[in-house]
Amino acid sequence: MSEILKSKNVITRKPHRCWGCAKTYPSGSNMSAVSCAEGGTVETIYWCPTCIEYMHRYFDYGDDINFGDILANDPEGWQQIKNEVM
Secondary structure, eight states: OOEEEEEEEEEOSSOEEBTTTOOEEOTTOEEEEEEEEETTEEEEEEEOHHHHHHHHHHOOTTOOOOTTHHHHHOHHHHHHHHHHHO
16 A cells, blocks of 8 residues: 655646546646655656545545546446536
């Protein structure tokens, strides 16, 4: 499990892929930037508002989520939350 070092909401300056849905969001998008440490490395991953809300509803703290898992495993549920968030 990764250790979260820092998390903040940002307006992106360049396109980023969301870790939860693997969709690419253009510059100027609202996303959460999360810096994590694991295995001696630090990386920053980005999350779209839909995936953040999905995690709040359906995941527990510490659950592992692989790249693109949220949308791949529940496209209908993800789309429903996207419709609510947007």
